[in-house]
């Protein structure tokens with residue numbers, strides 16, 4: 001796994017945006033896997049700026065989001081549909097018909113999940129998957145104990161995730177208990193993975209994911225099995241990495257690598 005440590009959230013977000021832009025420059029019709037939450041907000045702001053000021057073009061891009069709360073309509077202010085529209089899609093030029101987000105209001109979740117996986121395959125698979133990490137080590141809503149081979153399905157959120165996400169709602173009792181989420185197996189099929197993490201609260205999960213054993217108890221640790229996974233961190237999120245000096249050494253030596 002390539003580990004890149006930046007001094008601030010802003011620098012981390014800009015580095016991540018450069019990775020996305022590079023993928024789009026090489027493949028203008030790339031398929032992007034997208035995350036919600038606080039972590040990618042700086043990345044989305046920077047992508048919007050690059051679109052506005054530098055003409056970064058999303059007109060041929062297709063996007064698949066990782067997850068959605070069950071029971072929230074697409075216009076609910078805490079739904080991930082609403083989040084994506086407000087924080088990214090209304091600022092760039094991805095065609096609406098190329099945007100896929102799991103439905104939180106379908107009457108047949110099993111059929112929807114199968115269709116979502118099929119749609120990803122029909123679109124050629126995900127070229128770049130953007131991920132955040134939960135303080136319990138989850139990616140998407142693959143909570144501790146999720147199978148590392150799991151596919152898109154309904155998950156019951158962990159108590160810790162409900163408490164962490166209560167900040168977006170009027171209280172923990174308002175947070176939906178279920179989510180529809182891509183599985184770990186679905187995520188691992190992306191050609192390239194970009195995990196972002198910032199802040200002290202993520203330091204333990206980040207260290208477990210990058211340097212701990214591969215375990216379903218920290219689903220982000222499954223990224224160790226991926227051959228093109230990159231982890232972009234701010235200084236605080238990197239705070240518990242034992243091999244931090246080495247990762248920084250690697251980055252410093254990179255320009256002269258044969």
Ligand code: F6R
Pocket residue numbers: 034035036037038039040066067131132133134135138139140141
């Ligand atoms: C959101 C998602 C989650 C978040 C994670 C971190 O689509 O898949 O795994 O990435 O819970 O959330 P934040 O960024 O709010 O700390």
